[in-house]
Amino acid sequence: MLGTIALPDSDPMVLGKLGQLASAGKIVGIKLYPGFELFYPDQPSCYPVYELCLKYDLTVVFHSGESMHEAWREEYNHPRRIAQVAEAFPKLRIVIAHFSQPHLTACRDVVLSNANVYADISGLAHPEVEECCGKATIRAVLEEVARNQPTKVLFGTDWPICDVRGHIALVESLTIPDATKARILSENAAAVFGLGGRGWGR
Numbered sequence: 001m002l003g004t005i006a007l008p009d010s011d012p013m014v015l016g017k018l019g020q021l022a023s024a025g026k027i028v029g030i031k032l033y034p035g036f037e038l039f040y041p042d043q044p045s046c047y048p049v050y051e052l053c054l055k056y057d058l059t060v061v062f063h064s065g066e067s068m069h070e071a072w073r074e075e076y077n078h079p080r081r082i083a084q085v086a087e088a089f090p091k092l093r094i095v096i097a098h099f100s101q102p103h104l105t106a107c108r109d110v111v112l113s114n115a116n117v118y119a120d121i122s123g124l125a126h127p128e129v130e131e132c133c134g135k136a137t138i139r140a141v142l143e144e145v146a147r148n149q150p151t152k153v154l155f156g157t158d159w160p161i162c163d164v165r166g167h168i169a170l171v172e173s174l175t176i177p178d179a180t181k182a183r184i185l186s187e188n189a190a191a192v193f194g195l196g197g198r199g200w201g202r
């Protein structure tokens with residue numbers, strides 16, 4: 001469903017293949033791993049990927065926050081770096097994966113201040129993440145974004161590393177309207193990725 005690409009890599013062959021997959025309707029987005037591959041999302045060698053996403057109406061997803069249990073890697077995918085991309089490409093739909101845990105409040109701020117930035121909750125119900133970030137803090141940050149911008153929080157699980165039911169329970173535990181829970185559990189991702197027909201919900 002998501003294409004993956006190692007960067008810096010603006011290899012025309014790779015971009016061409018992703019373009020073919022996109023035009024065939026086989027991918028709806030591209031996920032990048034700055035903290036694994038060690039590049040910055042806002043470096044110009046990434047721009048061809050963003051231009052490809054705009055051309056084919058794809059969403060770009062950044063793995064963000066904790067990476068390989070090595071904190072120094074988190075600078076590469078920090079929300080402040082992703083904000084630079086959002087500002088340079090205001091029409092590009094961007095998802096910050098894992099709510100950039102443990103940088104939850106930094107992620108919140110970038111999502112709330114950029115119309116084209118969303119965040120998914122994958123991994124937030126993992127016991128290690130709950131211990132690191134605090135369950136109350138996780139809930140409070142998600143509630144703040146969901147109440148202010150209900151279309152911005154996307155469901156995710158990081159399965160098979162994480163438990164699917166635990167992530168559903170996290171959404172159900174939030175003190176937000178049921179309609180917003182429904183958005184988080186399905187409608188928001190359907191809209192962001194154009195599922196159920198290109199353009200659906202946009």
Ligand SMILES: [Zn+2]
Binds near residue numbers: 063064098
């Ligand atoms: Zn990830």
